[in-house]
Amino acid sequence: MSDARKDILERIRAGLGRGPLAEGAISGLEKNLAAPTRHLIPERGRGEGRALVDRFRAEAERANATIARIAAREDAPAGVAAYLKEHGLPTAIRAAPALENVSWTEQNGLTAGFGQAGADDAVGVTQAFAGVAETGTLVTLSGPQTPSSLNFLPDTHIVLLDSARIFAAYEDVWTRLRTELGSGEMPRAVTWIAGPSRSADIELKLLLGVHGPRRLHILLIDGQGG
Amino acid sequence: MKVSSPRFKDNAREALADAALRESLRSFTRSFPLKRQEAIARLPEFDQLRDIGRAIKDHSLEHLDFYLERFEAQVTARGGQVHWCRDAAEARETILRLCREAGAKTVTKSKSMVGEEIDLNDHLETHGIQPIETDLGEYIIQVREESPSHILAPAIHLSSGQIADTFRDKHPELPAQRSLDDPQTVLEEARAVLRNKFLNADVGLTGANFLIAETGSVVVVTNEGNADLVMTLPKTHIVLAGLEKVVPTLEDGTTILRLLARSSTGQDTATYTTFCTGLGAEDDPDGPDALHIVLLDNGRSEMLAGAFREMLRCIRCGACLNHCPVYAQIGGHAYGWVYSGPMGKVLTPGLLGLDHAADLPNASSFCGKCEEVCPMRIPLPKMMRSWRERQFEEKRTPARARAGLRLWASLARRPALYRWVMGLTFGVLGRMGRRRGRFRRMPFAGGWTAVRDFPAPEGKTFLAQWAERKASER
Numbered sequence: 084m085s086d087a088r089k090d091i092l093e094r095i096r097a098g099l100g101r102g103p104l105a106e107g108a109i110s111g112l113e114k115n116l117a118a119p120t121r122h123l124i125p126e127r128g129r130g131e132g133r134a135l136v137d138r139f140r141a142e143a144e145r146a147n148a149t150i151a152r153i154a155a156r157e158d159a160p161a162g163v164a165a166y167l168k169e170h171g172l173p174t175a176i177r178a179a180p181a182l183e184n185v186s187w188t189e190q191n192g193l194t195a196g197f198g199q200a201g202a203d204d205a206v207g208v209t210q211a212f213a214g215v216a217e218t219g220t221l222v223t224l225s226g227p228q229t230p231s232s233l234n235f236l237p238d239t240h241i242v243l244l245d246s247a248r249i250f251a252a253y254e255d256v257w258t259r260l261r262t263e264l265g266s267g268e269m270p271r272a273v274t275w276i277a278g279p280s281r282s283a284d285i286e287l288k289l290l291l292g293v294h295g296p297r298r299l300h301i302l303l304i305d306g307q308g309g
Numbered sequence: 310m311k312v313s314s315p316r317f318k319d320n321a322r323e324a325l326a327d328a329a330l331r332e333s334l335r336s337f338t339r340s341f342p343l344k345r346q347e348a349i350a351r352l353p354e355f356d357q358l359r360d361i362g363r364a365i366k367d368h369s370l371e372h373l374d375f376y377l378e379r380f381e382a383q384v385t386a387r388g389g390q391v392h393w394c395r396d397a398a399e400a401r402e403t404i405l406r407l408c409r410e411a412g413a414k415t416v417t418k419s420k421s422m423v424g425e426e427i428d429l430n431d432h433l434e435t436h437g438i439q440p441i442e443t444d445l446g447e448y449i450i451q452v453r454e455e456s457p458s459h460i461l462a463p464a465i466h467l468s469s470g471q472i473a474d475t476f477r478d479k480h481p482e483l484p485a486q487r488s489l490d491d492p493q494t495v496l497e498e499a500r501a502v503l504r505n506k507f508l509n510a511d512v513g514l515t516g517a518n519f520l521i522a523e524t525g526s527v528v529v530v531t532n533e534g535n536a537d538l539v540m541t542l543p544k545t546h547i548v549l550a551g552l553e554k555v556v557p558t559l560e561d562g563t564t565i566l567r568l569l570a571r572s573s574t575g576q577d578t579a580t581y582t583t584f585c586t587g588l589g590a591e592d593d594p595d596g597p598d599a600l601h602i603v604l605l606d607n608g609r610s611e612m613l614a615g616a617f618r619e620m621l622r623c624i625r626c627g628a629c630l631n632h633c634p635v636y637a638q639i640g641g642h643a644y645g646w647v648y649s650g651p652m653g654k655v656l657t658p659g660l661l662g663l664d665h666a667a668d669l670p671n672a673s674s675f676c677g678k679c680e681e682v683c684p685m686r687i688p689l690p691k692m693m694r695s696w697r698e699r700q701f702e703e704k705r706t707p708a709r710a711r712a713g714l715r716l717w718a719s720l721a722r723r724p725a726l727y728r729w730v731m732g733l734t735f736g737v738l739g740r741m742g743r744r745r746g747r748f749r750r751m752p753f754a755g756g757w758t759a760v761r762d763f764p765a766p767e768g769k770t771f772l773a774q775w776a777e778r779k780a781s782e783r
Contacts, residue, residue, distance in 0.1 A: 087321040087393045087394060087395050087399060088393040090395055090608045091393050091395060091552070091604075091610060092374050092377070092378070094606065094610035094611065095373050095374045095377075095552075095610045095613060096374055097614070098611060098612070098613030098618075099371065099373070099591070099613055099614075099772050100611050101616070103374070104372065104374070104375055108372075108610070109375065112372060112375055112376075112557070113558060115558070116379065116523050116557060116558060117520065119523060119557070119558035119559065119560045119561075120558075120560065122361045122365075122560060122561075122564045123354060123357055123564075124360075125352055125353070125354040125358070125567070126353065126354065127351070127352065142577070145577070146576075146577075146578075146580070156313075161678045163332075173687060198594060199594040199595050202504075204537040218578040220578055225589060225593055225595060225596065226589070226590060226592075226593055227590070227592040227593060227594060230593075230594045230595050231541055231595045231596070232541055232542075232594075232595045234537070235534050235537045235538050235541060236538070242507050252728075253563045254563060254633050257559045257560065257563070267523070267524060269524050269526060269584065269586035269587075270586070270588025270589060270590075270593075270597050271585065271586060271587060271588065271590070271593055271595075272537075272540075272541070272584070272585050272586070272589070272596070273526075273583070273584040273586070274537065274581060274582065274583045274584075275578065275581070275582040275583075276580065276581060277576075277577075277578045277579070277580050277581075278580055279580070280532070280533050280580060280581075280648075281498070281532045281533065281580055282445045282446070282532055282533050283443070283462070283532075283574070284445040284446035284449070284462055284463070284464055284465075285445070285449075285467075285469050285472060285492040285495055285496065286333075286336075286468060286469050286492055287336060287337060287340055287462075287465075288492045289318055289339070290492060290493060290496045292496075293445055293496060293499075293500060293532075293533040293534070293535070294443065294445075294500060294503065294504075294507070294533045294534050294535045294538055295533065295534025295535075295537065295538070295580075295581065296534070298556055
């Protein structure tokens with residue numbers, strides 16, 4: 084197989100009409116990889132403060148997500164219970180271990196299990212790493228605290244998002260991720276999520292809930308009101 | 310998939326006679342351009358971003374060897390493995406071997422055009438491994454034993470009723486009396502059937518929209534979430550990607566992602582965009598135990614050299630198909646291979662050779678719409694002309710057409726003679742056609758006039774008018 088590798092690299096260089104890159108050229112490319120440049124950030128990916136929260140909300144709703152505001156993390160169980168009740172959905176939830184320190188089962192009528200989602204879990208509750216106002220997109224990370232199966236297997240997908248972690252543009256999230264995890268470090272899966280699963284493959288009709296969740300509900304932890 | 314591009318003309322004729330297909334195409338080619346237009350209206354910087362996107366891709370291709378090696382190093386450092394494959398056969402063998410090593414009986418797949426390119430499903434089936442397409446449209450055409458008619462909406466040529474009939478036929482284990490009257494019930498059935506397949510597959514195979522050299526990430530974009538189930542549940546994840554997919558950084562990929570969904574479906578962003586990087590931490594409860602990335606050349610490196618390098622910027626958004634007047638008439642199957650529409654007309658001869666695609670670069674009205682909407686600003690009409698030139702040089706053009714072109718060329722090289730002959734022709738045709746204003750039939754142009762009239766020339770030739778105008782300006 085290493086023959087194939089060698090052949091392909093040679094063909095590429097032949098196609099480009101040159102030999103291997105010179106040391107100087109390589110160090111220039113390395114520099115950019117070590118400190119990536121941002122390109123043009125569109126207007127809708129700029130701004131700050133309340134404007135971002137408002138834009139996130141509007142854009143997420145455009146993408147068929149629903150949003151409810153809660154004052155603090157401790158209110159998440161009540162928020163989840165209210166949503167499930169309103170839609171007549173099962174009250175057994177599978178939640179991310181990151182949310183284990185919230186009291187889920189007291190007085191809300193919920194039963195909660197924690198960890199990755201299985202085939203029979205109807206409701207998945209997890210927590211987003213960030214939100215992107217530009218398109219109302221959630222950014223979730225895989226890992227033991229927030230297993231990625233929670234995002235895809237359950238019919239109902241409920242995500243907690245701290246309004247302080249709503250950023251203007253995708254690039255802001257990359258910057259934050261590099262700061263928090265260390266430059267060049269990535270979890271196995273970083274997923275941008277805009278609304279519930281969908282398809283227009285049959286006669287161009289928009290249908291929700293194709294393979295992933297049928298509905299996406301965002302609980303926005305937002306002490307400031309709005 | 311099997312190649313039928315050489316019989317393009319027959320394919321096109323059959324497609325034109327297919328009323329149901331024409332009806333699907335009509336609604337399709339109306340709705341997608343409109344949605345794209347609306348999405349762009351919400352992003353005023355769209356054209357600037359196109360220029361930046363083009364520059365990113367050009368830079369990546371210019372340093373392709375460096376970025377691929379860096380990508381590989383990053384994948385390896387994170388527990389994955391990269392397999393370089395020179396051609397389709399090598400990629401098929403590699404994937405089969407990986408599936409066998411994983412002891413696979415079934416492989417769930419999210420939509421991969423490269424998978425169609427290398428005819429992967431047939432190969433796996435022949436060797437006793439069941440590939441299962443999970444993209445809704447792709448699943449439908451798989452059970453119908455058809456091929457995709459559009460790179461992003463593969464079952465666009467079918468009505469809901471046709472799909473319901475197919476499901477009744479192909480899901481005999483379900484009650485015969487069940488209702489499949491509308492798209493929603495059809496969807497529910499597909500969801501239920503495929504959910505089991507997702508959970509039980511031994512290997513998951515996805516394509517890649519981008520490869521990120523900085524981190525060794527594979528970027529996969531879907532609306533259904535099927536790719537995420539495919540890469541999250543099975544113990545082995547295989548990625549099949551063309552080697553032109555690599556870009557340097559997360560920021561570079563992000564910029565091009567702003568163009569992708571808007572150009573293809575008119576969404577601001579796809580529902581799910583996953584950056585999949587290595588095997589992850591030991592304590593990650595989800596995800597595979599093995600990650601293999603199959604990098605395919607299959608003619609791409611040769612395209613770097615000549616007139617077709619810019620085609621490697623293509624991000625497979627489908628905008629050129631959605632806006633093409635030829636595609637709107639005949640749909641994707643007529644093109645005879647996985648890549649259809651304007652991008653197919655350039656890519657198919659590039660990857661398969663002109664032998665297999667001689668008619669494709671000629672099936673164009675040269676309206677230029679494809680280049681106008683291409684987010685990567687690929688000069689598709691120019692490249693179709695380059696293929697035509699190559700056909701002429703390699704003497705593939707029919708003898709009569711070549712003789713005609715040669716006659717015209719010898720005239721055009723003698724300006725005085727050209728003006729005289731054209732003036733004469735114009736005068737004669739103009740007088741002959743004065744009454745009707747057009748000709749039903751023309752000698753030597755029967756192919757052209759069989760389906761349309763030839764307009765009779767009016768007044769003087771262009772060159773004569775030009776000379777007069779220049780003279781009067783003086």
